[in-house]
Amino acid sequence: MASRNNRALVPQAKAGLDKFKMEAASEVGVNLKDGYNGDLTSREAGSVGGQMVKKMVEAYERNL
Template identity: 55%
Template sequence: MATNNRSRSRTQFDNMKYEIASQLGINLKQGYNGDLTSREAGTIGGNIVKKVFESYTGNQYPQYDTNQQNQ
Protein backbone atom coordinates (compact mmCIF):
# COMPACT_ATOMS: atom_id res chain seq x y z
CA MET A 1 0.00 0.00 0.00
CA ALA A 2 2.78 2.48 0.89
CA THR A 3 4.55 1.72 -2.38
CA ASN A 4 1.37 2.53 -4.31
CA ASN A 5 1.06 5.91 -2.53
CA ARG A 6 4.73 6.66 -3.15
CA SER A 7 4.35 5.81 -6.82
CA ARG A 8 1.27 8.03 -7.11
CA SER A 9 3.10 10.92 -5.40
CA ARG A 10 6.02 10.52 -7.77
CA THR A 11 3.71 10.56 -10.79
CA GLN A 12 1.93 13.69 -9.54
CA PHE A 13 5.27 15.40 -8.91
CA ASP A 14 6.55 14.49 -12.37
CA ASN A 15 3.34 15.77 -13.97
CA MET A 16 3.70 19.07 -12.10
CA LYS A 17 7.35 19.32 -13.14
CA TYR A 18 6.56 18.83 -16.84
CA GLU A 19 3.59 21.21 -16.65
CA ILE A 20 5.71 23.98 -15.11
CA ALA A 21 8.53 23.43 -17.60
CA SER A 22 6.03 23.66 -20.44
CA GLN A 23 4.55 26.89 -19.06
CA LEU A 24 8.05 28.37 -18.86
CA GLY A 25 8.89 27.28 -22.40
CA ILE A 26 11.63 24.90 -21.23
CA ASN A 27 12.00 21.66 -23.17
CA LEU A 28 11.98 18.99 -20.45
CA LYS A 29 11.94 15.38 -21.57
CA GLN A 30 11.51 12.14 -19.65
CA GLY A 31 14.77 10.65 -18.52
CA TYR A 32 18.10 12.45 -18.77
CA ASN A 33 18.00 16.25 -18.94
CA GLY A 34 21.69 17.03 -18.58
CA ASP A 35 21.47 19.52 -21.41
CA LEU A 36 19.47 21.96 -19.25
CA THR A 37 21.31 24.97 -17.93
CA SER A 38 21.50 25.52 -14.18
CA ARG A 39 19.26 28.55 -14.63
CA GLU A 40 16.58 26.50 -16.42
CA ALA A 41 16.68 23.70 -13.84
CA GLY A 42 16.61 26.23 -10.98
CA THR A 43 13.69 28.08 -12.54
CA ILE A 44 11.69 24.86 -12.75
CA GLY A 45 12.60 23.92 -9.16
CA GLY A 46 11.83 27.38 -7.81
CA ASN A 47 8.41 27.38 -9.43
CA ILE A 48 7.70 23.92 -8.00
CA VAL A 49 8.53 25.23 -4.51
CA LYS A 50 6.20 28.22 -5.01
CA LYS A 51 3.37 25.99 -6.21
CA VAL A 52 3.78 23.51 -3.32
CA PHE A 53 3.97 26.37 -0.79
CA GLU A 54 0.81 27.96 -2.17
CA SER A 55 -1.12 24.70 -2.18
CA TYR A 56 0.02 23.83 1.35
CA THR A 57 -0.58 27.20 3.00
CA GLY A 58 -3.23 28.63 0.73
CA ASN A 59 -1.19 31.85 0.58
CA GLN A 60 0.82 33.39 -2.20
CA TYR A 61 4.57 32.95 -1.90
CA PRO A 62 6.09 36.26 -0.71
CA GLN A 63 7.80 38.33 -3.40
CA TYR A 64 11.10 40.00 -2.57
CA ASP A 65 12.90 42.67 -4.55
CA THR A 66 16.25 41.01 -5.25
CA ASN A 67 17.52 44.11 -7.06
CA GLN A 68 17.46 46.24 -3.91
CA GLN A 69 20.81 46.55 -2.13
CA ASN A 70 21.13 45.96 1.61
CA GLN A 71 21.31 49.21 3.54
Protein backbone atom coordinates in the same frame (compact mmCIF):
# COMPACT_ATOMS: atom_id res chain seq x y z
CA MET B 1 30.06 12.90 4.27
CA ALA B 2 26.45 11.77 4.38
CA SER B 3 25.32 9.54 1.57
CA ARG B 4 22.62 10.87 -0.70
CA ASN B 5 19.95 9.04 -2.53
CA ASN B 6 17.15 10.22 -4.74
CA ARG B 7 14.74 7.48 -3.76
CA ALA B 8 11.19 8.70 -3.36
CA LEU B 9 9.72 8.09 0.07
CA VAL B 10 6.46 7.12 -1.62
CA PRO B 11 7.36 5.34 -4.87
CA GLN B 12 3.74 5.51 -6.08
CA ALA B 13 4.03 9.31 -6.16
CA LYS B 14 6.65 9.29 -8.95
CA ALA B 15 4.15 9.71 -11.79
CA GLY B 16 2.44 12.61 -10.02
CA LEU B 17 5.75 14.33 -9.32
CA ASP B 18 6.86 13.88 -12.93
CA LYS B 19 3.58 15.42 -14.14
CA PHE B 20 3.98 18.30 -11.67
CA LYS B 21 7.55 18.88 -12.89
CA MET B 22 6.46 18.90 -16.54
CA GLU B 23 3.67 21.41 -15.80
CA ALA B 24 6.08 23.69 -13.92
CA ALA B 25 8.60 23.46 -16.75
CA SER B 26 6.06 24.40 -19.38
CA GLU B 27 4.93 27.38 -17.28
CA VAL B 28 8.47 28.79 -17.25
CA GLY B 29 9.19 27.89 -20.88
CA VAL B 30 11.65 25.01 -20.34
CA ASN B 31 11.31 21.99 -22.59
CA LEU B 32 11.75 18.82 -20.53
CA LYS B 33 11.98 15.38 -22.08
CA ASP B 34 10.87 12.10 -20.56
CA GLY B 35 13.98 10.57 -19.06
CA TYR B 36 17.37 12.27 -19.08
CA ASN B 37 17.47 16.08 -18.87
CA GLY B 38 21.11 16.54 -17.93
CA ASP B 39 21.62 18.92 -20.84
CA LEU B 40 19.60 21.68 -19.11
CA THR B 41 21.47 24.75 -17.97
CA SER B 42 21.60 25.52 -14.25
CA ARG B 43 19.32 28.47 -14.90
CA GLU B 44 16.70 26.29 -16.62
CA ALA B 45 16.81 23.60 -13.92
CA GLY B 46 16.63 26.24 -11.20
CA SER B 47 13.66 27.95 -12.79
CA VAL B 48 11.76 24.65 -12.93
CA GLY B 49 12.57 23.89 -9.29
CA GLY B 50 11.69 27.43 -8.24
CA GLN B 51 8.34 27.24 -10.02
CA MET B 52 7.59 23.93 -8.30
CA VAL B 53 8.34 25.43 -4.88
CA LYS B 54 6.25 28.51 -5.67
CA LYS B 55 3.27 26.33 -6.59
CA MET B 56 3.69 24.16 -3.46
CA VAL B 57 3.80 27.23 -1.21
CA GLU B 58 0.68 28.66 -2.89
CA ALA B 59 -1.16 25.35 -2.39
CA TYR B 60 -0.10 25.21 1.26
CA GLU B 61 -1.26 28.79 1.88
CA ARG B 62 -4.64 28.05 0.29
CA ASN B 63 -5.11 25.15 2.71
CA LEU B 64 -4.31 27.08 5.88
